[in-house]
Structure formats: structure tokens, C-alpha cells
Amino acid sequence: MKLASKVAIVTGAASGIGAAIAERFRSEGAMVVSADLEAIPGPEIHKMDVSVEEGWVSLILEVLGRHGRVDILVNAAGISLNEDTVEACTPETLARTFAVNLDGMFLGCKHVIAPMRRQGNGSIINIGSILGRVADGASAAYTASKGGVGMLTKSTALHLARTALGVRCNQVSPTYTLTPMMERWLAELPAGNRRALETAHPLGRLGRPQEIAAAALFLASDESQAITGADFLVDGGYTAQ
Numbered sequence: 001m002k003l004a005s006k007v008a009i010v011t012g013a014a015s016g017i018g019a020a021i022a023e024r025f026r027s028e029g030a031m032v033v034s035a036d037l038e039a040i041p042g043p044e045i046h047k048m049d050v051s052v053e054e055g056w057v058s059l060i061l062e063v064l065g066r067h068g069r070v071d072i073l074v075n076a077a078g079i080s081l082n083e084d085t086v087e088a089c090t091p092e093t094l095a096r097t098f099a100v101n102l103d104g105m106f107l108g109c110k111h112v113i114a115p116m117r118r119q120g121n122g123s124i125i126n127i128g129s130i131l132g133r134v135a136d137g138a139s140a141a142y143t144a145s146k147g148g149v150g151m152l153t154k155s156t157a158l159h160l161a162r163t164a165l166g167v168r169c170n171q172v173s174p175t176y177t178l179t180p181m182m183e184r185w186l187a188e189l190p191a192g193n194r195r196a197l198e199t200a201h202p203l204g205r206l207g208r209p210q211e212i213a214a215a216a217l218f219l220a221s222d223e224s225q226a227i228t229g230a231d232f233l234v235d236g237g238y239t240a241q
């Protein structure tokens with residue numbers, strides 16, 4: 001029970017990586033509040049759009065009112081829209097991608113800091129991507145948003161180290177991971193491209209949501225108390241090449 005008595009908020013928890021993290025955290029003893037655009041059945045659900053600041057204010061108030069504390073925030077909500085080469089991407093696609101992937105994360109970090117500082121401990125985990133490290137020509141807005149996530153994580157970590165000792169901010173950067181978002185994208189690829197993508201990874205396969213959850217668990221737990229500003233790649237060796 002690595003997260004016994006801890007209270008966690010996980011965004012994007014209705015699907016994929018966020019859902020796997022919420023499930024793993026619950027199995028490790030945490031009280032998990034799932035925040036998502038989609039309403040999902042179950043306990044402790046908060047329906048919200050992470051890009052709207054008022055939603056964050058009411059989420060944090062609700063969690064503090066009900067549980068008295070918030071120990072962990074995982075910012076996993078994210079989108080990857082079609083027609084995303086730099087030429088094809090419309091201003092609307094660019095704005096929405098940034099609003100969810102970057103503004104939403106920024107707002108989450110901003111609003112969770114005050115209660116974590118009062119407690120004297122806390123762990124913020126941002127879900128980035130290998131595409132914050134290496135680019136993909138087919139994903140201009142997405143790649144740019146994930147590049148921003150990397151620097152937001154570091155800036156937040158440094159601010160916390162100076163002003164809120166005990167509160168940490170780190171990032172997990174997955175490779176192509178078999179979630180609904182990824183399955184939709186794979187379904188559009190020409191036959192054979194999936195295998196090529198798998199073999200582009202030194203470990204010869206794509207990621208699994210449970211593997212991202214395992215990395216998030218480590219960063220959420222007290223075992224990682226010396227770690228802040230880190231980017232934990234879970235990429236099967238993809239970016240080592």
C-alpha cells in the first residue's frame with residue numbers, strides 16, 4: 001500500500017493512461033478523485049474541462065471540503081487531433097490542442113500548489129510524451145504542446161523547491177501506448193505501419209497503460225522524495241537511439 005491515506009486527483013481518468021493510473025493508485029490505498037470531460041460511472045467523479053479555470057477552483061474546493069487535503073495531482077487529460085501537420089493544422093486545432101494539453105496542465109499546477117504548500121507535502125505528475133523530446137512531422141500542434149509540458153514541469157519544480165519545500169513536480173513521458181487515443185490513430189495507418197512502429201522501439205513493442213501507471217506510482221509515492229523536475233521516459237528505448 002504505497003499510497004495509503006493519500007488523496008489524489010487524476011485528470012483524464014475516464015480512459016487510457018489516466019484510467020490506468022486511477023486504478024493503480026486506488027489499488028495502492030489512495031482515495032482517487034477522477035476528473036474528466038466524460039462522465040464515467042463510479043465513486044469520486046468530477047466532470048470538468050481542464051482548460052476552464054473555474055472548473056479547477058471548484059474541483060480543489062470540493063476535494064478539500066470532502067477529504068481535507070490533496071496529496072497528488074496527475075495531469076493526464078490530453079488530446080491529439082487530426083490534420084495536424086504544420087501546414088494542415090488550423091488555428092482552431094492549434095488553440096484547442098494547447099488549451100487542453102498545456103493550459104489545462106498549467107491551471108492544475110497553479111491551483112493545487114496552495115493546499116499542498118499548507119500541508120508541507122505533495123506530488124504533481126504531468127503526463128508528457130516522447131513527442132516532447134523528438135518531433136513527429138504529422139503532429140505539429142501536439143508535439144509543440146508536449147514540448148511546452150516539459151518546460152512547464154521544470155519551471156513548476158523550481159518554483160516549488162524555492163517556495164514550497166516538500167512539494168514536487170515531475171513528468172512521465174510515454175511512448176506510443178495502447179490506449180483508445182492510440183488505437184484510433186493506429187486504425188488510420190496503412191497496413192504494415194503498425195509493425196514498423198513497433199520495431200522502431202528497441203524493445204520491439206508499444207507501451208501499455210499499466211506501465212505508465214507504474215512510473216506515476218513511483219513519482220507519487222514517498223519513495224521518490226528526492227526527485228523533482230525529472231522527466232521519466234517510459235519509451236521502450238525509443239529516444240535512446
Ligand SMILES: NC(=O)c1ccc[n+]([C@@H]2O[C@H](COP(=O)([O-])OP(=O)(O)OC[C@H]3O[C@@H](n4cnc5c(N)ncnc54)[C@H](O)[C@@H]3O)[C@@H](O)[C@H]2O)c1
Nearest residue numbers: 012014015016017036037049050077078129176177179181
Ligand atoms: N496513448 C499514447 O500513445 C500516448 C503517448 C504519449 C503521451 N500520451 C498522453 O497521455 C495522456 C492520456 O492519453 P490517452 O492515450 O490515455 O488518451 P485517451 O483519449 O484514451 O484519454 C484521454 C482522456 O482525457 C479526457 N479529456 C480530453 N480532453 C479533456 C478536457 N478538456 N478536460 C478533461 N478531460 C479531457 C478524455 O475524455 C479521455 O478520458 C495524454 O496527455 C496524452 O497526450 C499518450
